[in-house]
Amino acid sequence: MSRNQSIPFDTAHTLRRLGIKRGARLLVHSSLKLLGWVEGGADAVIDAILGTVEESGTVMMPAFTFPPVEVFDPANTPTTMGAISEAFRKRPDVTRSVHPTHSVSVWGAEKDRLAAGHETATALGIGSPVHLILDEGGDIILLGVGHWANSAVHVAEAIARVPYLDIPYSDQYARPLRARLSDGSIREFEPKENPGCSINFTAVEQPLKQHGFIAYHREGNVLAQRISGRGLLEVLPRMLSSNPLFLLCSWDLCPFCPNVKSSYKNTQ
Ligand SMILES: [Zn+2]
Numbered sequence: 001m002s003r004n005q006s007i008p009f010d011t012a013h014t015l016r017r018l019g020i021k022r023g024a025r026l027l028v029h030s031s032l033k034l035l036g037w038v039e040g041g042a043d044a045v046i047d048a049i050l051g052t053v054e055e056s057g058t059v060m061m062p063a064f065t066f067p068p069v070e071v072f073d074p075a076n077t078p079t080t081m082g083a084i085s086e087a088f089r090k091r092p093d094v095t096r097s098v099h100p101t102h103s104v105s106v107w108g109a110e111k112d113r114l115a116a117g118h119e120t121a122t123a124l125g126i127g128s129p130v131h132l133i134l135d136e137g138g139d140i141i142l143l144g145v146g147h148w149a150n151s152a153v154h155v156a157e158a159i160a161r162v163p164y165l166d167i168p169y170s171d172q173y174a175r176p177l178r179a180r181l182s183d184g185s186i187r188e189f190e191p192k193e194n195p196g197c198s199i200n201f202t203a204v205e206q207p208l209k210q211h212g213f214i215a216y217h218r219e220g221n222v223l224a225q226r227i228s229g230r231g232l233l234e235v236l237p238r239m240l241s242s243n244p245l246f247l248l249c250s251w252d253l254c255p256f257c258p259n260v261k262s263s264y265k266n267t268q
Contacts, residue, residue, distance in 0.1 A: 007037075007220055008036075008037045008038055008039045009035045009036055009037060009038045009219060009220060009222055010048075010219060011038075011044070011045045011048035011049060011143070012048040012051065012052055013219065014143070014217055014219045014222070014224045015048065015049065015052045015141070016052070017217040017219075017224075018141070018215050018216075018217050018224060018225075018226040019215060019226065020052050020053065020139070020141075020226065021052075021053075022052070022053060022054045022056060022057060023053065023054070023056040023057050024052070024053045024057050024058075024138075024139065025053075025057065025058040025059075025060075025110070025133055025136065025137060025138035025139070026049065026053060026057070026058070026059050026060065026138060026139055026140075026141050027060045027061075027130060027133050027134070027138055027139070027140045027141070027152060027229070028049060028059060028060070028061050028084075028140075028141045028143065029061075029062065029140070029141070029142050029143070029145050029149045029150060029151065030045065030061075030082065030084045030085070030141075030142075030143035030144060030145060031082050031084075031143070031144045031145050031149070032045065032082060032083040032084050032144075033082075033083075033144075034144030034145060034222070035143060035144045035222055036220065036221055036222065041083070041087075042083045042084045042086075042087035042088075043087055045084050045143070046084060046087060046088050046091070049141075050107060050108075053108065055108065055109065056108075056109055057108050057109065058106065058107070058108035058109055058110040058111065058114065058133065058138070059088075059106070059107045059108055060104050060105070060106045060107075060114065060129060060130070060133050060138070061081070061084070061085045061088045061089075061104065061105050062079070062081045062085055062102070062104055062105075062151055063079040063081065063085060063088075063089045063096055063097075063103045063104055063105045064079060064080065064081050064101060064102050064103065064151075065077055065078070065079060065080055065100070065101055065103070066080050066101065067172050068100055068101050068172060068173065068177050069100075070178070071178045071179065071180055071186060072098075072099070072100040072101075072103070072177070072178065072179040072180065073179075073180045074096040074097070074098050074103060074179070074180065074182075075096075079103075079105075084143075085105070088105050088107070089105045091105075091107065093107060094106065094107045094111070095107075095111045095112055095115040096115065097114075097115040097116075097118035097119075097129050098118055098119040098179050098180075098181060098182070098187075099118045099119065099123055099128075099179065099189070100177035100178060100179045100189050101123060101173070101177060101194070102123035102124055102128075102151075102195065103118065104118070104129045104130060106129065110133075110136075114129045114132055114133055115129055119179065119181060119187055119189075122158065122192065122193035123154070123193060123194060123195055124151060124152075124154035124155050124158060124193075124195050125155070125158035125193045126155075126158055126159065128155070130151060130152055130154075130155055131155045131158075133229065134152055134155060134229030134230065134232060134233055135229070135230070135233060137229065137230060138229045139226050139227060139228060139229055140152050140225075140226070140227040140229055140232065141224070141225070141226055141227075142224065142225040142227070143222070143224050144222050144223075144224070146202055146205075147201045147202045147203075147204055147205050148198055148199060148201050148202055149198070149201075150198070150201055150204070150227070151195070151198070152227075152229065152232055153198065153201045153204055153232070153236060153247065154195040154196075154198070155232075155233065156232060156233065156236030156237050156240060157195070157196070157240060157247065158193055159233065159237040160236070160237040160240035160241050160244070162240055162244050162245075162247075163244055163245075163260075163264055164196055164245075164248075164256075164260040164264070165192075165193055166191075166192050166193060166194075167194075167196070167256070167259070167260055167263075168191050168194050169194050169195070169196055169197070169255065169256050170255040170256065173191055173194045174191055175191060176188040176189060176190055176191060177189050177191070196248075196256045196257070196260070197248065197249050197254055197255075197256040197257050199249035199251055199254065199257075200247055200248060200249035200250070200257075201247060203246060203247060204232075204236060204247075207235055207236075207239060208227060208231065208232060208235060208236075211231060211234075211235055212231075213227055213228040213231030213232065213235065214226070214227050214228075245260070245261065245264060248260060248261060
């Protein structure tokens, strides 16, 4: 993708064109690889995001860990969400929430409040950091990635109480998982409201676009998107209430969706 790209990807310019201003609250999903040529790499992307929202703003990134490790340790367990999220997690002024699989990293004015309490909420359910930032007017930014990376859609699934909410994604998630709390003690997390499959989340783009909840900017080969968090919370739970399985994928080898579809059919 980057072979013919003659100009480096400009994060600050992209965010400006998406209408991001000082004080914004952002949930950022990204792929350094899919951005192509970036001068300064992951840290330059992060600096540009923080420089755009400034001190009064808030930036959240996923710091998820797949597959689960023996004991999740927020200070040391790497995230598997890519180079930008991993560089962000390691910054000294970033707070990481405590959840064995779906922790988030947060920077800025609201970081401690948003990260707090994840250990008593669910991964991406009601009261989780991602739910809070959307509910409080935050925007989702997709940098180089599509809606298959838009974890906020899982919040809509939790709000709509989709019938597969408590079905584990795979055997690895069908047991209590453990995480280290800030006082050093270990907490067990019961396997409930584990987010399922996101392959078919591309299905949310058209309806969100039709409602005017997505802004786009194309920068070279990279398509960037800004999605209204409140807009997503308004539209998607309603769609899921009338069609609870529309976010499941059709991939035969998916460890999750075929199971859910067949068990749902058997209970109807
Ligand atoms: Zn699937």
